[in-house]
Amino acid sequence: MKSADKHDKIIRAAIKVFADKGFFNARIADIAKEAGVADGTIYLYFNNKYDILLSLFEEEIDKIISEVRKLIDKETDPERMLAAFAHHYLNLLRDNKELVEVLQMELRQSTSFIKEYRKTKFVEYIDIISEIVRQGQQREQFRKDVLPGIAKRAYFGALDEMARHWILQPNPRYSPGEAAEQICSIFLYGLKTK
Amino acid sequence: MKSADKHDKIIRAAIKVFADKGFFNARIADIAKEAGVADGTIYLYFNNKYDILLSLFEEEIDKIISEVRKLIDKETDPERMLAAFAHHYLNLLRDNKELVEVLQMELRQSTSFIKEYRKTKFVEYIDIISEIVRQGQQREQFRKDVLPGIAKRAYFGALDEMARHWILQPNPRYSPGEAAEQICSIFLYGLKTK
Amino acid sequence: MKSADKHDKIIRAAIKVFADKGFFNARIADIAKEAGVADGTIYLYFNNKYDILLSLFEEEIDKIISEVRKLIDKETDPERMLAAFAHHYLNLLRDNKELVEVLQMELRQSTSFIKEYRKTKFVEYIDIISEIVRQGQQREQFRKDVLPGIAKRAYFGALDEMARHWILQPNPRYSPGEAAEQICSIFLYGLKTK
Amino acid sequence: MKSADKHDKIIRAAIKVFADKGFFNARIADIAKEAGVADGTIYLYFNNKYDILLSLFEEEIDKIISEVRKLIDKETDPERMLAAFAHHYLNLLRDNKELVEVLQMELRQSTSFIKEYRKTKFVEYIDIISEIVRQGQQREQFRKDVLPGIAKRAYFGALDEMARHWILQPNPRYSPGEAAEQICSIFLYGLKTK
DNA sequence: GATGAATGAGCTTTCATTCAT
DNA sequence: GATGAATGAAAGCTCATTCAT
Numbered sequence: 001m002k003s004a005d006k007h008d009k010i011i012r013a014a015i016k017v018f019a020d021k022g023f024f025n026a027r028i029a030d031i032a033k034e035a036g037v038a039d040g041t042i043y044l045y046f047n048n049k050y051d052i053l054l055s056l057f058e059e060e061i062d063k064i065i066s067e068v069r070k071l072i073d074k075e076t077d078p079e080r081m082l083a084a085f086a087h088h089y090l091n092l093l094r095d096n097k098e099l100v101e102v103l104q105m106e107l108r109q110s111t112s113f114i115k116e117y118r119k120t121k122f123v124e125y126i127d128i129i130s131e132i133v134r135q136g137q138q139r140e141q142f143r144k145d146v147l148p149g150i151a152k153r154a155y156f157g158a159l160d161e162m163a164r165h166w167i168l169q170p171n172p173r174y175s176p177g178e179a180a181e182q183i184c185s186i187f188l189y190g191l192k193t194k
Numbered sequence: 195m196k197s198a199d200k201h202d203k204i205i206r207a208a209i210k211v212f213a214d215k216g217f218f219n220a221r222i223a224d225i226a227k228e229a230g231v232a233d234g235t236i237y238l239y240f241n242n243k244y245d246i247l248l249s250l251f252e253e254e255i256d257k258i259i260s261e262v263r264k265l266i267d268k269e270t271d272p273e274r275m276l277a278a279f280a281h282h283y284l285n286l287l288r289d290n291k292e293l294v295e296v297l298q299m300e301l302r303q304s305t306s307f308i309k310e311y312r313k314t315k316f317v318e319y320i321d322i323i324s325e326i327v328r329q330g331q332q333r334e335q336f337r338k339d340v341l342p343g344i345a346k347r348a349y350f351g352a353l354d355e356m357a358r359h360w361i362l363q364p365n366p367r368y369s370p371g372e373a374a375e376q377i378c379s380i381f382l383y384g385l386k387t388k
Numbered sequence: 389m390k391s392a393d394k395h396d397k398i399i400r401a402a403i404k405v406f407a408d409k410g411f412f413n414a415r416i417a418d419i420a421k422e423a424g425v426a427d428g429t430i431y432l433y434f435n436n437k438y439d440i441l442l443s444l445f446e447e448e449i450d451k452i453i454s455e456v457r458k459l460i461d462k463e464t465d466p467e468r469m470l471a472a473f474a475h476h477y478l479n480l481l482r483d484n485k486e487l488v489e490v491l492q493m494e495l496r497q498s499t500s501f502i503k504e505y506r507k508t509k510f511v512e513y514i515d516i517i518s519e520i521v522r523q524g525q526q527r528e529q530f531r532k533d534v535l536p537g538i539a540k541r542a543y544f545g546a547l548d549e550m551a552r553h554w555i556l557q558p559n560p561r562y563s564p565g566e567a568a569e570q571i572c573s574i575f576l577y578g579l580k581t582k
Numbered sequence: 583m584k585s586a587d588k589h590d591k592i593i594r595a596a597i598k599v600f601a602d603k604g605f606f607n608a609r610i611a612d613i614a615k616e617a618g619v620a621d622g623t624i625y626l627y628f629n630n631k632y633d634i635l636l637s638l639f640e641e642e643i644d645k646i647i648s649e650v651r652k653l654i655d656k657e658t659d660p661e662r663m664l665a666a667f668a669h670h671y672l673n674l675l676r677d678n679k680e681l682v683e684v685l686q687m688e689l690r691q692s693t694s695f696i697k698e699y700r701k702t703k704f705v706e707y708i709d710i711i712s713e714i715v716r717q718g719q720q721r722e723q724f725r726k727d728v729l730p731g732i733a734k735r736a737y738f739g740a741l742d743e744m745a746r747h748w749i750l751q752p753n754p755r756y757s758p759g760e761a762a763e764q765i766c767s768i769f770l771y772g773l774k775t776k
Numbered sequence: 777g778a779t780g781a782a783t784g785a786g787c788t789t790t791c792a793t794t795c796a797t
Numbered sequence: 798g799a800t801g802a803a804t805g806a807a808a809g810c811t812c813a814t815t816c817a818t
Contacts, residue, residue, distance in 0.1 A: 022303060024218035027791065027792085032801095039800080040801060040802095041799055041800070044798070048792075105302045107302075108358070146379065147368065147376055149368075150356070150376045153352070154356070154376075154377050157353070158348035158355075161347045174341065174344060179344055182345075186340060187380060200782095221807090221808065222808075232783045234782070234784060234811075237810065238781070238782075242809075390801095391802090394803095425804090426804045428806095429802080431789065431790080432802070492690050493690050495690075534764060535764055538744070538768075541740070541744050542744070542765050543740070545741070546736035547739070550739065552690070570736075571732065574732075574733060575768065585777095588777095611812080620780055621781095621813090622780065
């Protein structure tokens with residue numbers, strides 16, 4: 001039986017190699033070496049190089065979604081929920097920079113696959129934000145003239161751009177926590193009813 | 195004499211092909227065909243495939259910067275300046291979607307070249323935002339507890355994520371103008387002193 | 389495991405193809421076809437086209453050196469040693485014309501590699517001649533006013549030029565043995581009537 | 583009218599570039615630049631790249647033959663004639679190293695053209711040696727058991743190998759004159775003690 | 777005659793994928 | 798299931814040659 005362990009080792013290796021070299025510059029042989037398996041073994045677990053990226057994306061985003069959901073469910077205040085989302089994303093960056101790097105790259109790759117996935121997994125992730133915004137609006141905490149569908153993208157985009165900065169600039173002036181606070185602050189002031 | 199016209203034709207073709215297929219999937223032959231020149235001709239104007247991307251980035255971002263600067267110089271109110279920036283970026287997307295698509299890809303490509311350029315040309319572009327924020331703070335229009343260096347990334351990230359949405363979703367629910375207004379609104383409420 | 393057998397098959401094929409077309413006109417595909425392997429397989433055994441030539445040179449000249457050494461060690465008389473050297477070289481030509489052809493080409497190729505190798509492997513080969521001359525001088529068989537360093541080049545050059553003749557003129561008037569005898573004779577006894 | 587001057591400038595440039603890089607690594611553009619003409623101009627004087635090499639060979643060897651003939655005609659003694667030949671060749675090397683370098687390369691290139699030319703121009707050159715040997719034999723100065731056809735190759739080969747040495751080793755232990763004397767001496771008197 | 781921009785055929789090399797062991 | 802040697806299609810790039818100016 002194909003071991004789940006080996007599948008996972010390959011995914012971990014792929015994250016590392018893709019983050020390091022980018023998808024197209026990464027060679028199957030690099031991933032195999034990093035995972036400690038033979039080149040051919042990878043094809044017992046994945047259909048092709050692209051399938052590794054796809055599986056990686058699917059599996060990891062699932063984990064992220066369930067993690068952030070768990071955190072948000074602990075909160076009742078939409079303001080604190082938004083803060084929790086931001087902290088979770090930037091902490092993820094801190095703890096698993098390579099994964100965030102790969103996800104960033106992937107989301108800009110102009111390939112039909114992404115265009116498909118954006119409509120499912122990724123949307124599920126950022127829809128968490130729009131749900132929170134909607135809740136806030138219902139509770140009259142957030143302005144009702146803001147479209148949640150725009151707010152979610154603006155909020156995620158803001159966090160993601162900070163992430164990009166840290167990926168490229170390993171010794172930033174501000175800490176992830178500080179940045180999360182600031183971005184929350186801008187958005188909460190911006191969203192809140194006065 | 196090598197014509198500037200041909201240089202330009204190749205750049206235009208490259209934008210189209212890179213946007214369509216991505217840098218790595220684009221073949222030199224595709225660009226040559228699109229530009230209506232022979233494969234070898236490309237090498238009279240560019241050192242290699244990568245150099246096309248680099249030149250494209252350099253030249254186009256220069257144009258964008260000078261355009262947006264011109265628009266902002268017409269305004270005196272920082273609030274209107276931020277709005278002008280947003281409208282400019284999203285209009286650029288509307289008018290030259292392929293260029294924005296290529297720039298987005300490029301900025302996530304994990305290559306040493308980008309890591310270099312982020313520090314120069316791109317920073318010059320988004321620093322326009324932090325300058326505006328700083329002005330707003332001096333005029334006591336914007337909150338002083340917001341770090342301009344974080345605000346600039348948040349603002350650009352928000353716009354860029356909207357751009358990404360439109361690139362992938364050609365028939366959006368909201369118009370560029372509408373989205374620009376909304377994002378401005380969130381940030382201005384978020385930034386403004388009360 | 390990469391088989392030594394395949395390495396050898398490629399070297400044999402390369403000798404044939406290089407001899408036939410010359411290094412620069414030889415295509416990797418030609419060598420691959422001749423060796424009965426795929427183009428890519430060659431790159432499992434050699435770094436690049438040039439590396440094939442280099443390896444070929446290194447390996448074959450090593451064999452030649454050890455062969456001729458063995459022959460010379462059987463002799464005690466420097467005169468017979470010189471004869472043995474000549475016969476060995478011209479027999480090599482008879483039995484492996486293509487190899488000699490490649491070595492000839494290689495030794496004239498104006499590349500930095502040859503300029504390097506001349507100083508090592510090839511020098512080791514022709515120094516066999518100067519050692520013999522020196523022995524002959526010590527034994528008072530050879531004139532002492534002849535510089536062994538010049539004699540070695542003259543002797544090898546004479547043989548090599550004969551080789552060149554046979555490579556280009558497949559049906560020569562004289563046999564290799566005959567030519568070897570004559571060249572030996574000229575060198576040993578001189579041209580002048582006594 | 584095509585100027586003979588330009589034809590010559592191109593030949594001079596080709597000798598330099600071929601000597602420097604070898605025929606196959608030399609680019610037409612290199613020769614054009616060295617000659618101070620446009621790339622296209624070369625094709626007004628030569629049919630193709632190969633034709634430059636061919637013309638060069640033909641023209642230069644003609645000059646060499648007439649030069650050495652003139653020198654030999656001054657002598658009556660075959661021994662002195664042989665010496666004159668050797669000195670001429672090694673002086674040529676001293677004065678026009680690049681030309682000798684190109685001729686050496688050319689004579690080993692395994693191309694049908696050379697196989698053709700060996701039979702005409704080059705043979706004419708080294709036949710000068712066999713003629714001298716024959717004269718020496720008629721005058722009973724040289725041993726009659728030596729085949730002039732072998733002696734000519736041995737003599738030229740010896741000189742040529744010295745030339746090769748100097749091309750690669752620019753600061754040799756012996757001067758051209760010294761080497762010419764030695765090689766003459768070996769051939770004329772033989773190696774054996776008498 | 778001279779130019780040099782343009783051409784495009786040709787070749788080396790890479791690397792995802794396969795499959796015999 | 799695991800291996801890694803072998804495959805061969807694919808593509809970037811070079812450069813001899815052409816031809817409009």
